[in-house]
Amino acid sequence: MAPCRDREAFARFMPPHVLERIMSHGSARLQRCARMTLQADAQFRLRNASAPAARPADSSRPGEVARYIYTAGNQEALPGNLVREEGEPDSGDIAVDEAYRWLGATHLFYWQILQRDSIDGEGMALLGTVHYGEDYDNAFWNGAQMVFGDGDGELFNRFTVALDVVAHELTHGVIEREAGLVYADQSGALNESLADVFGALVKQHHFEQNVEEADWLIGEGLLTDRVNGLALRSMANPGSAYDDPVLGKDPQPGHMDDFVRTSSDNGGVHINSGIPNRAFYLAATGLGGFAWEKAGPVWFDALTDPRLERDGDFAQFARLTVDCAAKRFGADSEVMQVVNQAWIQVGVLS
Amino acid sequence: MSHNGRFELDSTSVILVTREGGFVVTPGLAAPRRIDCRELSAHQRLRLQTVLEELDRQRGGLRSEGADRRSFRVTLQVTSGRPEREWELDESAAPRSLIGLWKHGAQGLDESDG
Numbered sequence: 196m197a198p199c200r201d202r203e204a205f206a207r208f209m210p211p212h213v214l215e216r217i218m219s220h221g222s223a224r225l226q227r228c229a230r231m232t233l234q235a236d237a238q239f240r241l242r243n244a245s246a247p248a249a250r251p252a253d254s255s256r257p258g259e260v261a262r263y264i265y266t267a268g269n270q271e272a273l274p275g276n277l278v279r280e281e282g283e284p285d286s287g288d289i290a291v292d293e294a295y296r297w298l299g300a301t302h303l304f305y306w307q308i309l310q311r312d313s314i315d316g317e318g319m320a321l322l323g324t325v326h327y328g329e330d331y332d333n334a335f336w337n338g339a340q341m342v343f344g345d346g347d348g349e350l351f352n353r354f355t356v357a358l359d360v361v362a363h364e365l366t367h368g369v370i371e372r373e374a375g376l377v378y379a380d381q382s383g384a385l386n387e388s389l390a391d392v393f394g395a396l397v398k399q400h401h402f403e404q405n406v407e408e409a410d411w412l413i414g415e416g417l418l419t420d421r422v423n424g425l426a427l428r429s430m431a432n433p434g435s436a437y438d439d440p441v442l443g444k445d446p447q448p449g450h451m452d453d454f455v456r457t458s459s460d461n462g463g464v465h466i467n468s469g470i471p472n473r474a475f476y477l478a479a480t481g482l483g484g485f486a487w488e489k490a491g492p493v494w495f496d497a498l499t500d501p502r503l504e505r506d507g508d509f510a511q512f513a514r515l516t517v518d519c520a521a522k523r524f525g526a527d528s529e530v531m532q533v534v535n536q537a538w539i540q541v542g543v544l545s
Numbered sequence: 546m547s548h549n550g551r552f553e554l555d556s557t558s559v560i561l562v563t564r565e566g567g568f569v570v571t572p573g574l575a576a577p578r579r580i581d582c583r584e585l586s587a588h589q590r591l592r593l594q595t596v597l598e599e600l601d602r603q604r605g606g607l608r609s610e611g612a613d614r615r616s617f618r619v620t621l622q623v624t625s626g627r628p629e630r631e632w633e634l635d636e637s638a639a640p641r642s643l644i645g646l647w648k649h650g651a652q653g654l655d656e657s658d659g
Contacts, residue, residue: 271637332574333567338610351569360568367612378612386612414568427569443572459563459618465570 250339251280254318260302261313261320264291267327267342274340275324290325290355294343297361298323304362304397305369308487309495314368321365325355334360336367349421350441356416358401363394363413374503381508383464388471389498395430396491406480412436413472430476433469449473451509451542470541471509477537478516482530489530493520513538552621552630554594558582559622562647564636567615577620578647589654596642596654597621600632609635617643 254261265275266288279286279295286292298321305311313319322340331344334354341364343354354360367390370376376386391413399409413436414427424437424445433447447469448454454470457463475494479486496519497503503515517535524530538544561577582590600619615636623629636644645653 332569333613333615335568335613335615336611337614354568363568364613371612390612427571437571439573441573443574443576446570446572459565459575460570461566465566465568 251277251320251322253320254313257312257318258306259318260299261318262295262298262302263320263322264294264298265322265324266291267324269326269329269345271328273324273327273337273342274322275327288325290343290345290353293353293355294323294325294341294361297355297358298341298365300358300401301362301365301397304393304400304487308396308400308491311369311495314365315372319368323361325353334364336364336371338371341365341368346417346419348419350419352417352419354417357414359391359394359398360414360417361394362397363390366390366393369393370498373499374507375505376503377506378461378464380462380464380506381467382504382506383461384467385471385507385509385512387464387468388475389494391428391430391468391472392475392494393491396487399485400487405484406482406486409486411476428465428469428472430469430472431480433473447472449541470543471512474513474537474541474543477540478534481533481537489524490534493523493530493534496523509543513543517544552597554582554590554597554621556583560593560597560646561618561620561622562643563618563620564647565616565618566613568613577618578650580646580651585651585654589651592642592654593646596640596646597630597632599640600634600643603632603634603638609637617647619643 251263252261260281262279262281263274263277264279264286266278267273267275278288278291302313302321305313313321324340324342325345327342327344330347332347332351334341334343336342341361343361343364346352346354367386370386370389376382376389378386394413395409395411398404411431412426412429415425417427418424418437422437422442423439424442426436428445428447429436433449434445436445436447438444446455446466448467449469450473451470455463455466457466460466475490478493479490482489493516497512497515500515500519503512517531517538520531520534521528535544559582560580562580563575563577565575580593582593585593597619617634617636617639619632621630642653647653
């Protein structure tokens with residue numbers, strides 16, 4: 196077997212998502228190189244990681260939420276200083292209290308509607324850090340907790356302002372522990388879409404909106420008045436959320452004919468997510484009523500289905516939703532047919 | 546692309562700094578910031594050289610875990626026949642001077658690196 200002389204080159208040039216794809220599809224030698232590189236990468240991380248602070252206690256009773264909200268004090272150290280934990284009253288800091296409230300609403304949705312107990316299904320503590328960085332225009336999931344910036348005040352408001360943004364980040368944790376979708380290309384766009392779908396569902400559930408009442412926007416309230424836009428993404432009409440001199444025009448496609456091929460954004464994960472987002476919108480509105488009663492559980496069944504591969508593409512997920520709809524609501528049921536038709540309308544199934 | 550070799554910026558060098566990823570991905574914010582060395586003072590060019598050498602010392606390819614993380618891509622365009630270079634690094638590993646470069650262009654080179 197040829198030695199893996201290219202390991203150093205792999206380490207320097209190959210992002211992890213490419214390495215993971217090689218692990219799945221490359222030749223035996225390339226797979227070996229990729230595996231060694233990922234192992235070296237993991238060892239490097241361990242060597243360079245600071246000792247993590249002990250995680251606070253998870254929930255002790257099924258279905259009970261355990262929230263811990265920290266402030267980074269406009270620095271970038273995580274998790275920061277604990278400001279509010281479960282059961283404590285409002286702190287008076289609006290970002291802290293929004294994070295606490297919206298994490299609670301998200302936990303409630305997952306438990307009441309999907310019978311899932313927190314991120315890991317076992318009552319995992321929910322950690323959120325606010326006031327991260329200076330004028331920080333982002334929110335993210337770091338594999339252990341959610342993090343929210345204050346925004347710059349010119350283009351973006353604080354990222355805790357929108358319930359669906361908080362629910363989106365928590366859902367990344369659920370996806371990571373269930374399907375483990377590789378964060379690149381179609382599987383990455385599917386990962387992003389699922390975070391949007393459940394973000395929207397949590398919002399609709401909290402505000403008791405049916406499919407006609409819902410705005411189907413992601414990040415409504417996040418853009419300041421200076422921006423010409425409604426939100427960051429539109430599930431109903433991808434590509435229509437904003438059109439602004441500074442931000443540019445919303446680049447999301449809503450059909451496979453317009454799929455964007457790009458090397459940036461991990462292969463356009465926040466761009467092509469518009470396609471499965473619209474499929475969910477079409478399925479939910481086609482079924483009517485509350486989206487969390489039919490379309491939502493079908494999407495969650497597919498997300499948690501062991502047949503969904505880590506590098507699964509849109510078509511694989513689409514077929515799973517049709518199969519899950521048939522299992523949950525019956526073969527040839529209206530739900531199965533509407534779900535199937537939704538994926539056909541966006542060009543994923545034919 | 547090439548890494549870990551000597552290079553020296555000259556007046557024909559052009560640097561592109563792109564911020565990628567994050568919950569917010571918009572064409573306007575994703576557009577690369579272009580730094581033309583012809584327009585830099587001697588101090589700024591030296592500072593830029595230091596920033597790029599720091600990127601060269603960092604291991605490429607390492608990405609933070611999770612989702613909606615941001616990263617920077619820095620490209621040194623072909624100059625005087627030398628090969629192009631490119632660096633990618635996580636936002637969490639980015640020196641302040643690089644972030645300043647993305648935010649403020651060449652003026653960011655006048656800021657101190659904290």
